Amino acid sequence: MYRRRHSYPYEHREEVNSQLDHLIYEHDQLQKQVQSQTINDISRPLTAQINQWEQDSINRVRASAEQARNKVAQLIDENRQHITRRLRVVSDEVKIKKMVYVELDLERWNQEIEKLKKEVNMIPTLLTDTNSIKVIPAISSTSSLFFTDTLVRTEKFDKVYGPAKIEQWGSIAEQQSLDQFSHVRGSQLYSTGVHRIQLKIEKMLNNAWHFFGIISSETPIDQTINSTGEYGWGYGYNQVWLKGVQHKGYGGYDSDMREGDQIELVINCDAKRIELHNKRIQHKHYDIPIDVKTCPLPWQLNVGLYYVGDRVRII
Template identity: 30%
Template sequence: MASSTISSKLLCVICNKGKGSFKCEGCSQMFCPKHSNDHRNELSKQLEEIVITHDLMQQTLIQQIEDPQQHPLLKKINQWERKAITKIRKAAEEARNKLLITTTEHTTNIKQKLKNLSNELRQGQEDNDFIETDLQQWTQKLEELEKELHNPTTVAILEDSTPLITKILIAYHDTYDVFERVCGNAQIKENGCLIVKDGSTDQAEIRGKNEYNIGRHKFSFQIEQLTSNEWIFFGIISKSEPMRAYSFSSGSSYGWSNQGEIYIGVTGQNTYPTLTQHRSLTISL
């Protein structure tokens, strides 16, 4: 009978003994008094590790707030800048070396031509044997040599159409947006998360708070109430377009209506699923 009672007890998961065992509510395992203390100490160590991780993260956050230049993404930009500068300097050095070789040959050629002209001038002075046409020829040669010295015709600096470095861009993907501006008979409620249109048939335009110029963005929304004879349009538009009730017809508008239409500027095409009441939708732009 005693043996049956002992075997029915829940035993310690560590030492397999049942005396004084109790259940941990966190992991649902049984421990004897000794190993329950060990288990509690292990939990305390885990908590200490979490606190250390928290403190390190808080320290990193404070450092980024106090010194934004230490942000990891800014470091990536700095790295891109260093690589770009290295590429530019390397390309410039290669171009300089090639140009020096070419200009050395060019100046050597001009030097020889100038030497020949010097001999002609000296000979003319010594012999006192020259006329107007000689002076004109020597003057013309000097002008040509000077022009060739400062603006050589045998070499030119050109820029390759292939970009040496790629332009760095910032793609901001946080598409949490709220409604901010209204034109027409509508109201913004619940901190910009809800639009309520009055019962009139007049058109209204509502715009969000954020602006987007690059990247792909997703927007999720739900139409709570929309009768069959009502019309709604969801899309994007240039921020330079003034707000007006019929903004869907603007040249920069792009979006979808509940009539199954895609609007590109002022035209509509029936090729998109309809926006219906109580339907949750996610649109990518």
């Protein structure tokens, strides 16, 4: 009984010593494992993910760069065609009036040629202007490169439906009679980017009525009235037109326009909306969301005139 009573502490000690030996063994094995592993062994799975991310980013950047190169080529070609058309207009008028021109004709022709020179010389500046290009970093999974399309947007009045007349190389639209409303379209088509068109109300009989907005280029000009592709603001009675339907006072619009005002029409194709700013009233800004189902891209500038002598200039 005596011996059995004292054997238990001894056996327990042996068991604890065995556990300690195992702990030391595990420690030594783990230390050998840590010392044998290289940085590359440890980082290999994460490095593989980083390498894949790098390749994906490179591919996206290359695709965006190719898209950008194509866009630059397209804009330059559009600009060339636009200027060529305007030169042809000058050339045709010179040929017609060559024997009967007056000094004012010569002055107008010179002014138009000088404008075209400036536009041609502006192309390299616009191409290198960092404000003309916006890049979303390639790390984004949705990254791409977008141009604001600022290179070619010399807007001019181009087509008329009704008794209005286009003058001064498309810079002015003037109503000639009260027979009907006149609708005047711009020459440019807007599909992407953000575009700002500056307009001046030079004449406005009794500050009565004008219309500024856009319309889908798919809408024939003789079908402008009540077309679902027409959006914009009319002076008088707080008229706002959405999908060709009048909504008085939409967005707080109060028809505060008068003769001499300079109006900025912002066409935001990317956000699918248009904005109206009156520079005389800095705190008032209006915007309209555009439903591309009823007003498909591309869009055109759309100006409406009614009273005799009413005149709008693109500046």
